[in-house]
Amino acid sequence: xxFSYLTYYVIKPTGRTNYGTLIEPQKHPIPAAxxxxxxxxxxxxxxxxxxxxIMLQSGxxxxxxxxxxxxxxxxxxxxxxxxxxxxxxxxWLVTDATPIETMLIRMVDGTHMLRVPAASLExxxxxxxxxxxxxxxxVIDPMGHLMMRFPKKPDPSKVKKDMYKLxxxxxxx
Numbered sequence: 223x224x225f226s227y228l229t230y231y232v233i234k235p236t237g238r239t240n241y242g243t244l245i246e247p248q249k250h251p252i253p254a255a256x257x258x259x260x261x262x263x264x265x266x267x268x269x270x271x272x273x274x275x276i277m278l279q280s281g282x283x284x285x286x287x288x289x290x291x292x293x294x295x296x297x298x299x300x301x302x303x304x305x306x307x308x309x310x311x312x313x314w315l316v317t318d319a320t321p322i323e324t325m326l327i328r329m330v331d332g333t334h335m336l337r338v339p340a341a342s343l344e345x346x347x348x349x350x351x352x353x354x355x356x357x358x359x360x361v362i363d364p365m366g367h368l369m370m371r372f373p374k375k376p377d378p379s380k381v382k383k384d385m386y387k388l389x390x391x392x393x394x395x
Contacts, residue, residue, distance in 0.1 A: 239387070240370075241380035245348060245360075247367035253346055258315070258336040261322065266336060269366055274311045274395050275388065276362040280343055280355050283320030289356065293330045295378065296359055302382045306389045309364075315343060317356075350374070361388070364395030 252268055259265050268276065277296050281289040293314060300310045312333040316322065317340040327335070347355050350373065357374040359381075370388075372381055389395075 241377070241384050242361065242370040242372045243350075244370055245368055247363075247369055250346060250348055250368045252362070252366055252368060253342060255342075256338055256346070257342050258338045261316075261335050261337065268313070268362065271311045271313065271334070271362075272366045273364050275309055275364060275385075275392075276311050276313055278313050278315065278360040278362060280315040280317055280338070280347070282318045282356075283316045283322050284318075285322070285326055290326060290329070292356075292359060293326075293333060295376075295381075297330055297333065299378065299381050299385060302378075303385055303389060306386075309389055309395050310385070317343060347371075361385075363388075364392065 254267075256267060258267060277300065279289075279292050279296055281292075285293070293312075296312050300307045300312060303310060312330075314330070314333050314335045315338045316335055317338060319337070322335065343355050347358075347360060347368070348371065349355055349358060350371075353374060359372045359376070360368060361370040361372075363369050370384070372384075
């Protein structure tokens, strides 16, 4: 009995089942005036994808090797979901006016590419201490709430598992 009391009140379990960092949506609501546009300059908001899970990546239009790897990984994570992959949209927020290479567009075909001012993202998206926004992949739920952030260079099997759990637990999207 003493051991059970000690275990319950003193040695608290620290285990968790999610790999990505959960984000409180109330602290980071999607800004109404994000300033997003399509690559051809038409205004659009992230609410255009409401009703689906969104995997969100950001970075410059020049997209260095690390950026390309993250965009390809995002595509792979979606494919790993099998029949549930249709519930997920991929969005790349391009933070500058640099033209995007045609080969990159083909390589990440199906990814929605939007231009967004870098300052808007910095005011909205939370990062790990010492990190930057482009290091992370974010998840937005079908209701339009920012809810999870994956670390820099995440473990693909753990991301797959988190996404599987989210899709299984949600009847929406």
